[in-house]
Amino acid sequence: MNYTKEQRCSETFMDGWQRRQCMKGAVITRDNKPYCGIHDPEYIEKKNEKSRQKYERELNLRVAERVRELNLRVAERIAGESCHKINPDNPRAVAESIGDMYNVLKRCFTYLEALNQTVYPSPLKLREDISKVLAKVEDK
Ligand SMILES: [Zn+2]
Numbered sequence: 001m002n003y004t005k006e007q008r009c010s011e012t013f014m015d016g017w018q019r020r021q022c023m024k025g026a027v028i029t030r031d032n033k034p035y036c037g038i039h040d041p042e043y044i045e046k047k048n049e050k051s052r053q054k055y056e057r058e059l060n061l062r063v064a065e066r067v068r069e070l071n072l073r074v075a076e077r078i079a080g081e082s083c084h085k086i087n088p089d090n091p092r093a094v095a096e097s098i099g100d101m102y103n104v105l106k107r108c109f110t111y112l113e114a115l116n117q118t119v120y121p122s123p124l125k126l127r128e129d130i131s132k133v134l135a136k137v138e139d140k
Contacts, residue, residue, distance in 0.1 A: 009036035
């Protein structure tokens with residue numbers, strides 16, 4: 001369908017060396033200017049906002065993934081160094097025991113929590129130390 005210049009969308013764009021007016025019929029008026037559906041400034045703004053939000057979500061996911069990878073690398077290095085300090089001849093044995101050490105520590109903590117703390121002052125210090133280690137391991 002052909003529209004008169006006044007019935008058409010007011011958006012213009014370069015076509016080679018010439019500036020041309022959009023050929024589509026106007027369906028909405030913004031700031032006293034007619035626009036077709038795809039050149040409606042509010043439609044364009046909504047579309048751009050959606051794109052920005054999608055880009056931000058994707059960027060945040062990529063950043064979070066990168067941070068996770070870096071934290072893992074740092075943790076591996078620290079774990080390797082710590083295992084070597086504990087058992088320089090066999091750091092791998094220490095690494096393979098980390099899960100067991102953690103579980104035993106948790107059981108000790110639970111046990112000491114159940115003790116009458118006023119009668120056994122020395123376990124209190126142990127309990128405090130275990131609590132600190134558990135907090136560090138559990139990142140609390
Ligand atoms: Zn248009």
